[in-house]
Amino acid sequence: MAQAxxxxxxxxxxxxxxxxxxxxxxxxxxxxVINSMxxxxxxxxxxxxxxxxxxxxxxxxxxxxxxxxFFLYFLNSLIVTVASLFFVLLFGAMAAxxxxxxxxxxxxxxxxxxxxxxxxxxxxxxxxxxxMMVAAGLVNTLTALILxxxxxxxxxxxxxxxxxxxxxxxxLKNAGRIDGLSEYRIFFTxxxxxxxxxxxxxxxxxxxxxxxxxxxxLILAPSEATxxxxxxxxxxxxxxxxxxxxxxxxxxxxxxxxxxxxxxxxRQLIRGITAGAVK
Amino acid sequence: xxxxxxxxxTKSFGSTQVIKGVDLTVNDGEFCVFVGPSGCGKSTxxxxxxxxxxxxxxxxxxxxxxxxxxxxxxxxxAMVFQSYALYPHLTVRDNMGLALKQAGDSKGDIAQxxxxxxxxxxxxxxxxxxxxxxxxxxxxxxxxGRAIVRTPKLFLFDEPLSNLDAALRVATxxxxxxLHRELSATMIYVTHDQVEAMTLADRIVVLRAGQIEQVGAPxxxxxxxxxxxxxxxxxxxxxxxxxxxLLGLRSDTMGIRPEHMAISRESGQIVGTVSHVEKLGGxxxxxxxxxxxxxxxxxxxxxxxxxxxxxxHLTPDSQRAFHFDAGGQRLR
Numbered sequence: 209m210a211q212a213x214x215x216x217x218x219x220x221x222x223x224x225x226x227x228x229x230x231x232x233x234x235x236x237x238x239x240x241v242i243n244s245m246x247x248x249x250x251x252x253x254x255x256x257x258x259x260x261x262x263x264x265x266x267x268x269x270x271x272x273x274x275x276x277x278f279f280l281y282f283l284n285s286l287i288v289t290v291a292s293l294f295f296v297l298l299f300g301a302m303a304a305x306x307x308x309x310x311x312x313x314x315x316x317x318x319x320x321x322x323x324x325x326x327x328x329x330x331x332x333x334x335x336x337x338x339x340m341m342v343a344a345g346l347v348n349t350l351t352a353l354i355l356x357x358x359x360x361x362x363x364x365x366x367x368x369x370x371x372x373x374x375x376x377x378x379x380l381k382n383a384g385r386i387d388g389l390s391e392y393r394i395f396f397t398x399x400x401x402x403x404x405x406x407x408x409x410x411x412x413x414x415x416x417x418x419x420x421x422x423x424x425x426l427i428l429a430p431s432e433a434t435x436x437x438x439x440x441x442x443x444x445x446x447x448x449x450x451x452x453x454x455x456x457x458x459x460x461x462x463x464x465x466x467x468x469x470x471x472x473x474x475r476q477l478i479r480g481i482t483a484g485a486v487k
Numbered sequence: 488x489x490x491x492x493x494x495x496x497t498k499s500f501g502s503t504q505v506i507k508g509v510d511l512t513v514n515d516g517e518f519c520v521f522v523g524p525s526g527c528g529k530s531t532x533x534x535x536x537x538x539x540x541x542x543x544x545x546x547x548x549x550x551x552x553x554x555x556x557x558x559x560x561x562x563x564x565a566m567v568f569q570s571y572a573l574y575p576h577l578t579v580r581d582n583m584g585l586a587l588k589q590a591g592d593s594k595g596d597i598a599q600x601x602x603x604x605x606x607x608x609x610x611x612x613x614x615x616x617x618x619x620x621x622x623x624x625x626x627x628x629x630x631x632g633r634a635i636v637r638t639p640k641l642f643l644f645d646e647p648l649s650n651l652d653a654a655l656r657v658a659t660x661x662x663x664x665x666l667h668r669e670l671s672a673t674m675i676y677v678t679h680d681q682v683e684a685m686t687l688a689d690r691i692v693v694l695r696a697g698q699i700e701q702v703g704a705p706x707x708x709x710x711x712x713x714x715x716x717x718x719x720x721x722x723x724x725x726x727x728x729x730x731x732x733l734l735g736l737r738s739d740t741m742g743i744r745p746e747h748m749a750i751s752r753e754s755g756q757i758v759g760t761v762s763h764v765e766k767l768g769g770x771x772x773x774x775x776x777x778x779x780x781x782x783x784x785x786x787x788x789x790x791x792x793x794x795x796x797x798x799x800h801l802t803p804d805s806q807r808a809f810h811f812d813a814g815g816q817r818l819r
Contacts, residue, residue, distance in 0.1 A: 379571075380570075380572045380574070382534075382559075382566070385559045385560065386537060386565065387585050388560030388590060389560075401575070401576055402575070
């Protein structure tokens with residue numbers, strides 16, 4: 209009886225902590241979303257108030273959708289994020305498979321080398337990256353961004369995926385070899401489906417920094433045709449006057465696609481994080 | 488078709504040599520069992536035969552053809568794994584047919600081969616299920632079926648019964664023996680369980696530390712072991728080893744099987760006290776602590792009453808004893 213009660217108490221305490229954290233984490237998002245739907249005056253008068261009938265105003269959204277090439281920015285962000293994710297997952301998984309499956313000289317060293325990028329921020333190399341992109345004629349292209357983000361995402365992907373690939377049964381891969389499957393078929397049809405939760409984990413962890421990044425779009429691809437959504441929203445932030453309605457509306461809209469992608473991956477993600485914990 | 492010859496096969500991982508020069512011929516249609524304690528290299532040897540590991544030196548030939556450098560798929564072998572290793576995303580039918588599909592056989596041929604194998608193992612009801620919907624025993628039957636479908640020259644079994652419970656293990660063992668008779672195919676079977684080895688094998692290969700200790704038919708190993716290792720490994724419960732000099736013999740060690748030792752309350756050669764009794768109904772095992780020879784096992788048929796701490800006398804049947812030298816080799 210006493211045990212059951214303390215169990216309940218613990219559950220309540222744990223939930224209280226988690227709910228508090230959720231509120232703190234979601235509060236800025238909440239403020240952005242409610243203010244995006246208010247008139248300019250109301251934003252400054254009562255920033256924390258919910259939109260009422262007299263303060264409700266969609267001027268921010270109409271500005272965003274009319275001014276600037278918002279849909280293009282949106283599309284650019286989406287292309288960059290999805291393409292980078294695809295390459296991070298593909299090359300990351302392939303490297304991880306090679307590291308965990310094959311015995312070769314310098315295997316451990318190669319693994320460490322590939323994981324080094326987790327500790328060294330890629331922004332340290334910005335100047336060199338810019339020089340390289342200029343030399344390659346890739347400035348103001350989405351390709352430049354995709355290349356950089358792929359490089360940025362790979363270390364973590366290789367690190368996480370190689371741990372998971374080691375857990376895939378050797379017998380299964382060997383059965384495939386005896387049945388005459390090529391190493392590529394073994395990788396794509398036997399191993400990848402089994403590490404799907406880990407792939408989703410990597411996808412979510414890589415996706416958010418790419419979508420939110422302002423640094424590389426600003427430096428490598430600031431042209432009108434290649435602006436991403438985060439960079440595009442900056443047009444509403446002036447040195448002297450900032451169109452807060454538009455900024456908040458743009459940010460609210462920018463949350464949507466990443467939320468959709470997250471929902472797609474999240475079912476797998478939860479399994480990925482808890483995998484190995486219970487067995 | 489389907490004999491196997493290994494000549495001077497070695498395998499090293501870095502500086503550790505795990506297979507130390509193995510020469511072996513397995514005849515066509517033979518059921519050959521590799522047996523040995525864990526770490527003796529039996530599984531590695533099987534993987535070398537399958538082509539999943541490269542031999543460091545030496546050659547492997549199947550059916551007179553050198554396959555040392557061929558990839559596994561082209562060696563015309565089939566393998567059954569301890570963990571079943573069924574493809575989780577395919578149905579039983581597709582699992583069994585995949586190898587033929589890879590080899591480019593026609594749909595009709597594949598369906599026919601799968602149906603034939605399914606009939607042999609009574610898997611017809613399960614063909615459209617996925618591996619996750621099968622029990623352990625059914626999965627292992629599917630894995631065996633997948634091997635049969637290929638009509639390979641050589642069947643390789645890597646401890647296929649280790650993940651099954653005791654009752655299922657006996658049933659599957661009998662099934663494998665039946666398949667061997669029906670297919671009259673060459674089979675190589677790896678196990679650490681000497682009961683499986685004794686019951687299935689035409690010939691047993693006893694391995695220790697990467698080397699073959701003895702090759703022979705089960706009863707040959709039982710009745711005529713070459714050294715103390717084979718004598719101790721084959722037969723259950725284990726053979727007793729006695730210090731010969733204390734018995735007035737010239738050899739270093741005398742081996743006597745538990746069933747060849749007489750026990751008496753009145754008189755005998757060796758004095759000891761009963762330390763434990765196991766009654767199995769059909770037989771009784773008496774463990775006796777002796778001052779000179781340590782713990783000895785006596786196997787009696789039928790039911791016998793001995794109580795723990797009781798003082799007893801043991802007499803080995805000298806006609807059935809084996810004698811070994813100081814190096815463990817048999818003296819004949």
